[in-house]
Amino acid sequence: MGPFKVADMSGLDIAWKMRQQTADTRHLRRYVGIPDLLCEAGRFGRKTGRGYYRYDDEAMQPxxxxxxxxxxxxxxxxxxxxxxxxxxxEIQQRAELALINEALLLLEEGVCQRPADIDIALVNGYGFPRWRGGPLFIARxxxxxxxxxxxxxxADVSGKGHQRTHRLAF
Structure with a gap:
């Protein structure tokens, strides 16, 4: 399931309320206003029958x-x-690099102790392809x-607000 279907399923208004609470710091990061425009139009996702997608009354198919x-x-x-x-x-590479960067940030910040712990969690808990070994296995x-x-x-393509790891040794 893609990110827009997930957003529609969870309800666009939930994230909208969180974005409204952080409006004062919005200028510090890249911000895309399309989800706000959807909410302003009353498009809150599956629960309203309209979000990123339109849903019929019976099957609720997007x-x-x-x-x-x-x-x-x-x-x-x-x-x-x-x-x-x-x-x-290009999409796969960018997603893979984003996972590698975030995993290295977890190690850098001391949230996780070992690279293998992250790979195991992503493979067994989040469905990262087992045959790929995990993002840090790929990075190695x-x-x-x-x-x-x-x-x-x-970092260049991610723009304002991207936090890049400084840790390359792991």
Whole structure:
């Protein structure tokens, strides 16, 4: 299940309330206002039959909604955002690097003691592909220079508010 279906299932208004409480610090990080616009339009997800998707009355199956596509297009125009296509490989690499960065931050901050603990939790608890070994197993297959370069590129494309790890040895 993708992130928009998950958001619709949990209810867009829950996260909206949290975003409203942190509005004073919004300028410190990248902020996308599309979820707020959905909520302002009364689109709170499955419970209202409309969120990122439209849901019929009986089966509650998600269907694309042209209203959401128009809302996103208006937002892009107002904020001068040019859409960009990503290959499947680019999406997978960025997600993988984000997991590696977050795992290294957990080690750096002392939240976790061992890289294997993180890999085991992600493989057994979160469905990370078992045959891939976990994000830190993947990171260990990279040279320090490759890892440094990849995490630098992730920081560049992630923009304002991204917290990059400084730990490369693990």
């Amino acid at each position: 269907a694309s909604d042209p209203e959401v596509a128009q809302l996103i297009e208006r937002y892009r125009e107002e904020h001068a955002i040019m859409p960009k296509a990503f290959s499947e490989q 297959q990279m040279s320090d220079r490759q890892l440094e370069s990849a995490l630098g590129k992730l």
